[in-house]
Structure formats: structure tokens, C-alpha cells
Amino acid sequence: MRFYCEKCGKLYDVAGHDYMCECGGMFRLKTDEADEFKKSVSIGEGVTPLLDFRTNNQDYLLKMESLQPTGSFKDRGAFYMINELYNKGIKKIALDSSGNAGAAVAAYATAAKMDCTVYVPDDTSKEKLDQMEAYGAKFVKVPNGRMRACAAAKMNLGDAYYASHVYNPLFMEGMKSMAHEIYAQLNNDVPEYVFMPVGNGTMLIGLYEGFKEIGRLPHLVAVQSRKCAPVYEEYYGLPAAQKKTTVASAIRIEEPRRIEWIKEALKESEGDVVMVDDTDILKAKKHLGGRGIYVETTAAAGMAGALEYFKGGKPDNYRVIVAITGHGLKR
Ligand SMILES: [Zn+2]
Incomplete structure (x- = not known):
């Protein structure tokens, strides 16, 4: 490799x-x-449920990635990346993250007895910082946003390996398991649509590559916050608007480094990009909560996006998967 x-x-x-x-x-x-692939490190990852969910007289399937060991889909990438690095003898890593990737990588790194430092934007939720701390990772708070945290990580690497969930393709390789799992859960079939919140696009890219291995692609739909929608702007050739803070903090990525791969995934899957308002994201979070499903605020964006996309109606025979990317306990 x-x-x-x-x-x-x-x-x-x-x-x-x-x-x-x-x-x-x-x-x-x-x-x-x-x-x-040799599995050396595990913290209990496994198949996440695909849950029937009916709302607005429409049927959806929720892919409960919030039930991964650290509470987000990022465990797929971290599991694969850290196992590969462990088997290659890497002992010290650093990365930057707005929270979920940091927690996932920190958890697996600790299990692999690696030294791990995470650079986080200083507005990262306390819940996510507590989680990283519990895993024994060092974290460095960087002011002025996610991009600065990325720059700080790269600048201060020293002898650490840059285990970035954005730069390191091992992470995306791990995300492919989600596509294979969905395929198996649909009795060896590919759904018509998958909706997901998109910031750096790691899930989108992983699903694209995974379904490519299966041989057929669902329409992959990226959901972004209207307050920070660089993928939408790039996809539709619009001028870049000023990026603002949003309740969907985990997808507040102003300049996604993987934009070429993201565009390829959207184009090849005949997918789309949907923008949603913060009010719709909060509404979706409450709606899911009211049905017993507690999700991270950002995770509700996927549901808000699907409801927006199919507001004029959804054909009953379309199997539409909505990725629930993170657990509500993360904020
Ligand atoms: Zn080159």
C-alpha cells in the first residue's frame, strides 16, 4: 500500500x-x-442499526452512526487508520479536529498506546473536550477557527505522524465499511439516496468509494448549513459568500481540502447539495428527540436536508437513508 x-x-x-x-x-x-487488513486494536466497533423512520407521511431509514463507540461515524475511519498505523509501528500522532474526529482518533490511539495530540478550535464543545481528555489525549486550543487549528497542527508536528482525517487517505478507506454495511442491511442492494451533513466530506467520500467497490452508486446528497456552504457554492458555481457560525458546528468547514474528491463523488453519483437553515436543523433535532432519537445538532442537518429535498413529495419506493452522524450527548 x-x-x-x-x-x-x-x-x-x-x-x-x-x-x-x-x-x-x-x-x-x-x-x-x-x-x-490486520485488526490489532478494537474498542467495540460494529454494525450500526438501520432504523425505519416515518415522518411527514414519508418513509426513511436512519443509519445510526451515533451508536459507534465514541458516538460518531468517525470511528470507522479512526479504527482503520489507527490499526494500519499501529501495524506499521507508528507511536506518536497529531491531528486537528472540531471534535468528533479528534475523539475517535484519540480513543483508538489510546487503545493502541500511541501518544496523541489534538488541535481543536477554541469553540469546540466542552463535551467533546471532556471526551478527548478521558481518552488521555493532549489537546491544544487554537483561537480563530477550524482552519487555524489545522495550520497549528501541521506547523507543530515535530516527530509526530499527521493522522489527519482529512489529509490521510487511510481515514477515507475506513469509511468505506459504511457502504458495505448498508448494502448488506438492504439484503445486498443499493439504496436510491443517502443524505448526510457534509463539512470535510469524509463520509461522502467513503460512501462513494465503498459503493464503487459494490458496483452501483446511490444518489449521494450533501447537506450544508446555509451559513457555511462552500460545497454548495463550488457545486453550483456560485461566488463564495461570507462564512458564519452555525448551530451545525461540526460542518462549519470554510475551505474543505477534499473539494476535488467531494465534487467527483457528487458528480459520479448524480447527487446533489442541499442547504438548510439553522432553524430547520434545530427543528429536526427536536423532532428526532421527540421520537426517542437523541442526536448531535450537526447530525440533525441530514434529516433537515432530506425533508427539504423531498418537501414536494417522495416516491414510496425510494429507499432514502439519512445518516445520523453523531450522538446528542456530544452537543
Ligand atoms: Zn503531486
Whole structure:
């Protein structure tokens, strides 16, 4: 297994300290027939439920990623990435995160006895910081937003391996399991649609690559907050609006580094991007809560997006999956 540059194709060592190509291109993963995944570290990850959910006289299927061991879908990527790094002898890592990826990577890193430092924006929820602290990770609060946290992590790496959920393709590789799981849960079939909140696009990219392996793609629909919608703007060729804070803090990503891969996933899956208002996200959160499903505020964006998309009606035979990306206990 090697990394290769998505721009010029140059190959790099997966365990090396380069996290992007010297030409400025982002890495993707090149696997070989001989590669075999060896599970060395586990914290109880498993198949998440696919729950029937009827609302507005429409049927949906909720993919309960909130029930992963650390409470978010990020465990899929962290599980795979940390196992690969552990097997390659990596002992010290650093990353930046608005919270969920940091918690997921910190949990698996601790289980693998790795030294882990997470750079977080200083407005990260206390619940997420408490969680990272419980896992024994060091965290560094960085003022002025998510992009600054990313810059700080890269600048202060030292001898740590950059285990970024955005830069490191091992993370996206791990996300592919979600597609295979959905396929199995639908009795070896592919749904018509999958809706999900999108910030850095790790789930979107993972589903795209996973369903590509299966051989058929659902329409992948990215949901963004109207207050921070760079993917929407890029997809529809609109001028960049000023980015503002939103209740969906986990997808407040002003400049997604994986925009090329995100656009490819949307185009190839004949997907779409939907923008939702904060009020709709909060409404969806309350609605889900009222049905016994407690979700992270950002996670409610997926439901709000699906309801917006199908507000004029949804054909009954469409199997529409809405990804519940994080648990309500995370805020
Ligand atoms: Zn390159």
C-alpha cells in the first residue's frame, strides 16, 4: 500500500512524514492485492442499526452512526487508520479536529498506546473536550477557527505522524465499511439516496468509494448549513459568500481540502447539495428527540436536508437513508 498524489501521481510511503505531495496535491490510497487488513486494536466497533423512520407521511431509514463507540461515524475511519498505523509501528500522532474526529482518533490511539495530540478550535464543545481528555489525549486550543487549528497542527508536528482525517487517505478507506454495511442491511442492494451533513466530506467520500467497490452508486446528497456552504457554492458555481457560525458546528468547514474528491463523488453519483437553515436543523433535532432519537445538532442537518429535498413529495419506493452522524450527548 502506498499514497499517491491526486494531481501528479507521485508515490509516497504510507508511514512517512509527508502528508501531501511536494506539488501541492492531496494524497489518495493505492492498495495492492497483497494488502491484508490486520485488526490489532478494537474498542467495540460494529454494525450500526438501520432504523425505519416515518415522518411527514414519508418513509426513511436512519443509519445510526451515533451508536459507534465514541458516538460518531468517525470511528470507522479512526479504527482503520489507527490499526494500519499501529501495524506499521507508528507511536506518536497529531491531528486537528472540531471534535468528533479528534475523539475517535484519540480513543483508538489510546487503545493502541500511541501518544496523541489534538488541535481543536477554541469553540469546540466542552463535551467533546471532556471526551478527548478521558481518552488521555493532549489537546491544544487554537483561537480563530477550524482552519487555524489545522495550520497549528501541521506547523507543530515535530516527530509526530499527521493522522489527519482529512489529509490521510487511510481515514477515507475506513469509511468505506459504511457502504458495505448498508448494502448488506438492504439484503445486498443499493439504496436510491443517502443524505448526510457534509463539512470535510469524509463520509461522502467513503460512501462513494465503498459503493464503487459494490458496483452501483446511490444518489449521494450533501447537506450544508446555509451559513457555511462552500460545497454548495463550488457545486453550483456560485461566488463564495461570507462564512458564519452555525448551530451545525461540526460542518462549519470554510475551505474543505477534499473539494476535488467531494465534487467527483457528487458528480459520479448524480447527487446533489442541499442547504438548510439553522432553524430547520434545530427543528429536526427536536423532532428526532421527540421520537426517542437523541442526536448531535450537526447530525440533525441530514434529516433537515432530506425533508427539504423531498418537501414536494417522495416516491414510496425510494429507499432514502439519512445518516445520523453523531450522538446528542456530544452537543
Ligand atoms: Zn503531486
